[in-house]
Each structure stands twice: as C-alpha cells, then as structure tokens.
Amino acid sequence: MAPREDKADVLIIGSGATGSIAAMVLGQAGLDVVCLEQGGWVEAQDHPHYHADWQWQRRTRWSSDVNVRQGNTDDFPVRSDSSQVLMWNGVGGSTNVYGGLWPRYRPSDFRKGTEHGLQPDWPISYEDVAPFYDRADRLVGVSGLAGDPSMPAHSDYPTPPVPLGGPSRRLAKAFDRLGWHWWPVPAGVISTDYDGRKACHGCGVCSGCARGSMSKFALSVWPKALAAGVDLRIYARVLRIEKGRDGRAAGAVYVDRATGRLRQVKADVVIVAANGVGTPRLLLASDNLANSSGEVGRNLLHHTLVACEMWVDEPLAAHTGYVASLISREFAETDTGRGFVNGFNFNCVTTGGAGEQANGYLSNARAPFGKGHHRWFERHFGRGFGVFAIGDDLPSPDNRVTLSATERDDDGVPVAQLSYKPGDNDRRMMRFMLERLVDIAKATEAFEYRLQDYIDENGVYRTPAWHLLGTCRMGKTPDMSVVNKWHQCWDVPNLFIVDASVFTTGGVVNPTATVCALALRAAEHIRDSFGELRSATRPLAA
C-alpha cells in the first residue's frame, strides 16, 4: 500500500536538543512545522529518581547505553567495535539522560587547522557563535559564573553557579596547590527558579533530571515549540529521506509505530536532527544522500577520555548535590613539548549512591562482601569523587558510522555500525592525562585512587568516551565536508543538518552548549532565508 501523504513547510527529523530548538524557532516564525520522533515522551515517573531501586535502574533499563538497556523499543540497533553507545531516543533526545555540563568552546577550538594543520579549521569562528551562546543559554536555562580568566569575556549566565559541594572544595584546594586553573563549571542546570521551572535541590541523582532543573528539553524547549503550533509526532520512525528529480529533498517516509502504517510527509525544507549516529545512518540508508564527498559517516569523534576516582579521609557528602563541580582548562591549549597536539580539560564529578559505591562507581573499586565490608564502606562512602580528563581527538576517516551489510532492524533499515580507534596523538594525550590525574589525586591527599585507562586489564582498547560528533562535518569546500557554514548540505540545497554530527572538530570540552548555540544559529538562518530556500537549487550565497 502506498504511504499516506501530507505536506509541511518544514520537516524536522529528531526531537532532541537540536530538533527542539529548530522546531521552536521555525514554529514561532509562523511556519507549518512537522517534527518526527521515533520515541515517546519521557514522564517524570519514568526516570529512576522516584523508585526505591533507582541505582539498579541506572544500570539496567535506564542505562544510557543502548546496548545495555536492551528491549527499549524506542531505540534503534547500533553495534560498536570499541565504544559505548550513549544516547536516548524520545522527546528531548539525549537530554533525558545527560549530565548537563555546559562549558563553551574557546576561540582556538575553531581553528586547529591554522594552528597545527592536523585537523581542518571550522568555516566559522568563535565570534560567529558567541551571540548564540548567550541566547541559547537563556533559552535552555543555565547556571555559571562569568569572568573565567580562561575564556573570552561574556555576559552573566541566567542563574548563579550551583553551590560548591564538599568534593569541589577539596578539589579546588588541590588545584590551588598545583597552581592550576579551576572555575565553577557552567551547567545546564538552574540554581534558582527560572522560566517556570524549579531550581536544583541537590538530590544527587543526576541521570537526566526528572524535576527538569537540569534542562530536560521536553520541559524547557518543547513547551515553547508546541505553543507555537509545531506538530510533534511521536513513535514516528523515519525510514528514508526522499529526493525529487530536481535534486531537492522532497520529504520523508516514516513508520507510524502505533499503527504500523507507512506515512509520508512532504516539505519545502527538511532538517535532520537525529544525532551523530542517527543522521549519517539515515543519509546512508537514503541512497547515500548528500554524500558526493564520501564524508557522510566518517570522522566520528568521541573525545579522548580517561578518569580517576579518588577517596579522602574527610566526610564530603559526595553523593549529594549536582553531579559536576569544577572545570580546569589548565591544559586546554596545544603545547607540542608534551608530545602531542591539542588539549584537554578536567571535569570533576560527585559519586553515586550507597549501592553504586559499594559495587564500583566510576572505577572498579568494590566493597568486599562479608568480612571488612562495613569498614570499607565507612571509609569510602561520601568521601570519593571523580575527575574526568576530556580532550580533542583528531578526526580520522576510518573512525566512522557505516551500515551493516548483514543486519537490518524490524523496519528493514540496515543497522548502524560504529568503528572507532584513537590515533597515536590521542593515545599520547591520554597517557599524559593519566599522569596528570595522578598529580591531582596526590594533591587532594587521597588515601586511595583508581585510574580508568582507555586500555583494559587485558590490554584491549575500550574507550570510556561517548560523545557523537563529526559524522557529517561542516567545512569550507564540498570535497571535504557534508554541509556548509549554514548547515546546508552542499549536494541538496533544501536539506539541513543541525545536530552534533556537523562538528568539524570536537573541541576540548563537552559539546552541548556549542551544539545548542549552533542549532539556534542554523534555525534562524533557515527562518530568514526560507523564501529563497523554497526554490533553491544550489546552496545560497553566504
């Protein structure tokens, strides 16, 4: 049976961080917007927070790894040869489970090509993005302290920083001892009531946020998009984007998962916001759409990442408060004297609940069962914290998302396959990071610390990193990139990609402040050029 068809001005695929922002901007402009989301709404009571077994749930049905929480029918299958696959598929996307750390990129993050030539420059600069950071922060609801000497000056955050907890105070002293930079981490968490939402009350169960104090886009951005008239269709899984004879995107075919029926939406402009895995998968499955460069799916960036969990002889109530505390950009810039290019930052985090601590939280340190259990527990619980070192990995064409040649999902779409290995530069960086983490553990006077290496005890590479960036990167020319500086596909002028797959390089910090600023910038560009885009057959002039 032919799919049932309807028509919109703008079709958006994916309702996560970026799809919601695009939907809001274009809906508020009076355009007729349809957004297709393969998952459903995530209600407060769906989160583990309100359940006695919340710690168990975080490891099972609420795991942020699609390959751990098996059986969630909102997910699509993703195989990986080496990394975790962390995401959430539902209204608000991965903001249902994320950590909300909200640092911005620095000017140098956009020009590594000029700096050392091993990565391309972005086609845009920090200054192009700066005004959108401020506006996206006000939309999303962010806390932080302006004046960080490691960042360009910018206006105040909408709410003050979340209070420094016990681990932050202990770590701040350690960073001072080392003479290293630190600053309260900006967070996608409101520290005072804001925009109709309640301030963070420091429950310590950050795993997404049922209360919405950590911006859960289903509660912060979607209400504005829906009020503007956006037609959000849930359980609507897109199978392919269709292309017309004129070379333009015609719309998409999706399965209505509630009825099992195929449907089609036609649109003047199609926006893909399905994340760093979902977007390349969909383009590849749509007859290799927008891929004349061969770059779709390539240059997958996860960030370099290693960590250290440490415990001190001081009760810190380290299982309470917002999950993150400090950021240090001491090593954010390239210093080739260290033996590698690019830099990294430190994120400091609290620990989990009693059950998680006893069973191994950030590292594999576990309380012994039987004799010695209580002694171990009293010594460790509430006295531990973690430090992550996250850095800028070099893009490689072999790190990529491809389609499985043998496996298909229930709708017949090939399964996404991730391949990722850090290069020599990334490995040298991670060795250096591990040494600096030991410096931090010693400066905190930890009585015990455990490193989380990127190679496991059997010598097998196993990245703890997970960000999903770079697989449809933006660039200055069509031969090395998928989209131009306005997120417009070089090959298909009315097709835009607004999610994190467009990142040219990964930067030194967590990406979502930049993801949101870029999505806002792209959506406003589409709004302002919509008249021309309706008939454009080539990318519009800059």
Ligand SMILES: Cc1cc2nc3c(=O)[nH]c(=O)nc-3n(C[C@H](O)[C@H](O)[C@H](O)COP(=O)(O)OP(=O)(O)OC[C@H]3O[C@@H](n4cnc5c(N)ncnc54)[C@H](O)[C@@H]3O)c2cc1C
């Ligand atoms: C556990 C975890 C912790 C994180 N912590 C942080 C942090 O502390 N700080 C930070 O900066 N970032 C963090 N992130 C990353 C952050 O969540 C992402 O950068 C952000 O959500 C990306 O937005 P997006 O719109 O690209 O994708 P998503 O938010 O993932 O949304 C994509 C949406 O597209 C939908 N979709 C995909 N394919 C289809 C299809 N075929 N049809 C219909 N719908 C489809 C999906 O269901 C999903 O809802 C974290 C992520 C995870 C998973």
